[in-house]
Amino acid sequence: xxxxxxxxxxxxxxxxxxxxxxxxxxxxxxxxxxxxxxxxxxxxxxxxxxxxxxxxxxxxxxxxxxxxxxxxxxxxxxxxxxxxxxxxxxxxxxxxxxxxxxxxxxxxxxxxxxxxxxxxxxxxxxxxxxxxxxxxxxxxxxxxxxxxxxxxxxxxxxxxxxxxxxxxxxxx
Amino acid sequence: xxxxxxxxxxxxxxxxxxxxxxxxxxxxxxxxxxxxxxxxxxxxxxxxxxxxxxxxxxxxxxxxxxxxxxxxxxxxxxxxxxxxxxxxxxxxxxxxxxxxxxxxxxxxxxxxxxxxxxxxxxxxxxxxxxxxxxxxxxxxxxxxxxxxxxxxxxxxxxxxxxxxxxxxxxxx
DNA sequence: GCGAGATACTTAACATGTTAAGTGAATGCG
DNA sequence: CGCATTCACTTAACATGTTAAGTATCTCGC
Numbered sequence: 001x002x003x004x005x006x007x008x009x010x011x012x013x014x015x016x017x018x019x020x021x022x023x024x025x026x027x028x029x030x031x032x033x034x035x036x037x038x039x040x041x042x043x044x045x046x047x048x049x050x051x052x053x054x055x056x057x058x059x060x061x062x063x064x065x066x067x068x069x070x071x072x073x074x075x076x077x078x079x080x081x082x083x084x085x086x087x088x089x090x091x092x093x094x095x096x097x098x099x100x101x102x103x104x105x106x107x108x109x110x111x112x113x114x115x116x117x118x119x120x121x122x123x124x125x126x127x128x129x130x131x132x133x134x135x136x137x138x139x140x141x142x143x144x145x146x147x148x149x150x151x152x153x154x155x156x157x158x159x160x161x162x163x164x165x166x167x168x169x170x171x172x
Numbered sequence: 173x174x175x176x177x178x179x180x181x182x183x184x185x186x187x188x189x190x191x192x193x194x195x196x197x198x199x200x201x202x203x204x205x206x207x208x209x210x211x212x213x214x215x216x217x218x219x220x221x222x223x224x225x226x227x228x229x230x231x232x233x234x235x236x237x238x239x240x241x242x243x244x245x246x247x248x249x250x251x252x253x254x255x256x257x258x259x260x261x262x263x264x265x266x267x268x269x270x271x272x273x274x275x276x277x278x279x280x281x282x283x284x285x286x287x288x289x290x291x292x293x294x295x296x297x298x299x300x301x302x303x304x305x306x307x308x309x310x311x312x313x314x315x316x317x318x319x320x321x322x323x324x325x326x327x328x329x330x331x332x333x334x335x336x337x338x339x340x341x342x343x344x
Numbered sequence: 345g346c347g348a349g350a351t352a353c354t355t356a357a358c359a360t361g362t363t364a365a366g367t368g369a370a371t372g373c374g
Numbered sequence: 375c376g377c378a379t380t381c382a383c384t385t386a387a388c389a390t391g392t393t394a395a396g397t398a399t400c401t402c403g404c
Contacts, residue, residue: 021298024233025249028308028321029211029226033251035324036204038331043201044362053362053389054201061196071353077197079205084390086354091389108352108399126193136200139330144323149200151320152207158311159210216392225359225392243383256360258384263359280369280382348402355396366385373378 042136046128050121055080055088056097057129060122063098063114070109097121214308218300222293227252228260228269229301232294235270235286242281269293 024030040054047057055078062077063069069077075085089112092098097118103109114122137145196202212226219229227250234249235241241249247257261284264270269290275281286294309317 021233021236021302022305024230024237026321027305028317029208029215030230030251031321031324032204032208032211035327036201036208037251038328039201039204042331042334048363055390058196058202061193064193065196072351079202079209081391081393082353083355083392087390090354106352106400110353130193133194133199135334136331139334140327144326145200148320148323148327149198149203151316151323152203154316155207155312155320156210159214159308162214162307162311220393227360244381253361253363254383255362255385259360262384278370278382282383346402346404349400350402351398351400353397353399356394358393359391361390362388364386367383369381369383371378371380374376 039136042132043129046132047125050125052121052125055084056092057125059085059088059092060097060114060118063112064119064122066113068111068113070103071112074112092118211308214304215301218304219297222297224293224297227256228264229297231257231260231264232269232286232290235284236291236294238285240283240285242275243284246284264290 043057044054047054052060058078058080059074062074071085071089072082074080075082078085080088089098089100093100095117096115099113099115100110103111140148215229216226219226224232230250230252231246234246243257243261244254246252247254250257252260261270261272265272267289268287271285271287272282275283312320
């Protein structure tokens with residue numbers, strides 16, 4: 001029994017099961033993915049009605065809280081990668097939902113802000129969005145929701161600095 | 173104070189802040205997204221070294237546990253949408269990591285299984301993958317990890333049936 | 345004050361997410 | 375049987391995720 005499988009000795013497909021691993025459907029990434037999808041499934045239809053994607057909505061929300069931000073800072077806030085943000089900003093600007101102008105001091109930087117139209121759109125989406133969030137909170141329980149978010153934060157912090165890729169990590 | 177903002181009355185960009193909402197960075201979707209990203213960041217480099225994406229790896233893992241599955245069932249297991257799965261299966265088949273053959277009884281269905289090469293690839297990835305998972309577990313704590321996953325499952329269940337889109341929901 | 349390196353984006357290229365439409369095969373009903 | 379429906383996928387189209395290159399600008403040492 002070194003490496004041979006217990007196949008039925010005919011031309012059937014490989015028996016699989018030869019690579020022992022955790023039950024994949026119970027892995028942490030899958031749990032997080034499914035939970036997030038369950039949540040976002042609630043919001044997408046409403047956003048879609050207003051012609052917004054999840055990410056566009058994230059950007060508008062991030063912008064609504066401030067006067068103006070640099071693109072890099074916005075990427076950090078809205079948790080988007082530079083290239084994604086770059087594309088989305090191009091589109092949002094074309095739709096006049098945001099405004100952009102280069103910083104005086106540093107020509108490389110461009111300051112982004114939400115436009116009046118953008119604010120109007122937000123105002124029309126926010127009520128539904130808040131109602132959905134409230135219903136989710138009601139169903140899951142406000143206290144448990146807070147606990148969950150606390151744990152998610154802890155998870156994040158406990159993995160911070162566990163180099164994913166090009167992080168500047170001393171490995172010695 | 174009906175609708176006018178407290179702008180400084182010059183040509184500066186809109187003051188924003190006119191749409192009151194929760195602090196967006198603390199929303200549940202963002203928490204879930206960030207937590208998941210923190211986790212996946214650990215796995216991606218290793219997968220990448222083996223020429224696999226996260227989703228391709230999910231599919232191989234799902235296949236490794238069984239003889240063969242229909243595409244629809246696989247989509248459910250690997251938590252992928254049909255179109256994504258369709259594309260990925262095409263590529264995995266071209267790389268000879270999976271095999272596909274139409275079901276005898278129903279010509280519409282196609283049964284997918286992992287190939288010997290696929291199993292070999294899995295065997296070469298699994299150790300690193302398991303080690304990373306173990307390290308994550310160690311950092312966050314096995315007990316807390318179990319708690320977290322329990323909560324995520326509860327969240328999912330509490331939102332099940334809260335119609336996202338085309339669910340068959342009676343609204344009256 | 346200039347040239348190497350760092351910064352702040354943007355483009356490009358490829359893979360997936362998401363929704364809609366298309367295709368071929370099974371089902372059910374008159 | 376005939377045909378409209380349903381089903382199991384696949385294609386298409388557009389938006390984002392992800393990594394690598396490219397571009398313009400800035401900073402700093404010399």
